[in-house]
Amino acid sequence: MAGLAYEGTPLPVNEYLVEAGSRIHGRGLFAIKTIPPDTQLIQYLGERISKAESLVRCEEENAYIFTLDDQYDLDGDMPWNPARWANHSCSPNCEAYDVEGQIWLFSKREIQAGEEITFNYGYDLEDYQEHPCACGSPACVGFMVAEEFFGVIQRRRDLAMTATGPLASVGSGESEL
Numbered sequence: 442m443a444g445l446a447y448e449g450t451p452l453p454v455n456e457y458l459v460e461a462g463s464r465i466h467g468r469g470l471f472a473i474k475t476i477p478p479d480t481q482l483i484q485y486l487g488e489r490i491s492k493a494e495s496l497v498r499c500e501e502e503n504a505y506i507f508t509l510d511d512q513y514d515l516d517g518d519m520p521w522n523p524a525r526w527a528n529h530s531c532s533p534n535c536e537a538y539d540v541e542g543q544i545w546l547f548s549k550r551e552i553q554a555g556e557e558i559t560f561n562y563g564y565d566l567e568d569y570q571e572h573p574c575a576c577g578s579p580a581c582v583g584f585m586v587a588e589e590f591f592g593v594i595q596r597r598r599d600l601a602m603t604a605t606g607p608l609a610s611v612g613s614g615e616s617e618l
């Protein structure tokens with residue numbers, strides 16, 4: 442396993458994954474071997490909690506809470522949930538799906554050995570400035586938000602740039618900016 446992007450020889454999480462230091466944030470999950478597309482990789486475990494309890498924990502800056510249904514959320518901030526190490530990316534190689542009430546991470550494409558496992562945390566726009574993204578992807582929008590909000594973030598960023606540029610011309614479309 443020489444030459445992979447993770448250091449040392451940590452114990453595998455399962456047949457595909459190992460947990461190690463990440464360039465994105467803190468710890469991360471990494472592929473031990475080539476993973477085919479659409480592979481059911483790892484279950485996102487956690488404690489099933491009520492919406493009221495979820496609200497309390499979210500206000501305590503718990504970043505590991507998943508929406509399960511109208512009644513319950515899943516708090517994955519548990520030492521027995523290795524999937525919590527998976528970092529957010531704006532160009533993720535995995536996606537989270539609900540499989541009969543269980544949250545699983547699936548590969549979106551083929552993943553090479555040594556690649557970090559990422560998925561989009563699916564955050565909404567509430568307080569998004571408090572969640573800057575360091576995923577390093579060329580398509581990074583700068584904040585951890587669901588893909589459906591990428592356009593909004595980009596427009597806000599473009600507006601901010603225009604506002605600080607010289608002679609922001611409104612409506613000409615021919616601006617040199």
Ligand SMILES: [Zn+2]
Pocket residue numbers: 530531532574575576577578580581582583584
């Ligand atoms: Zn990003």
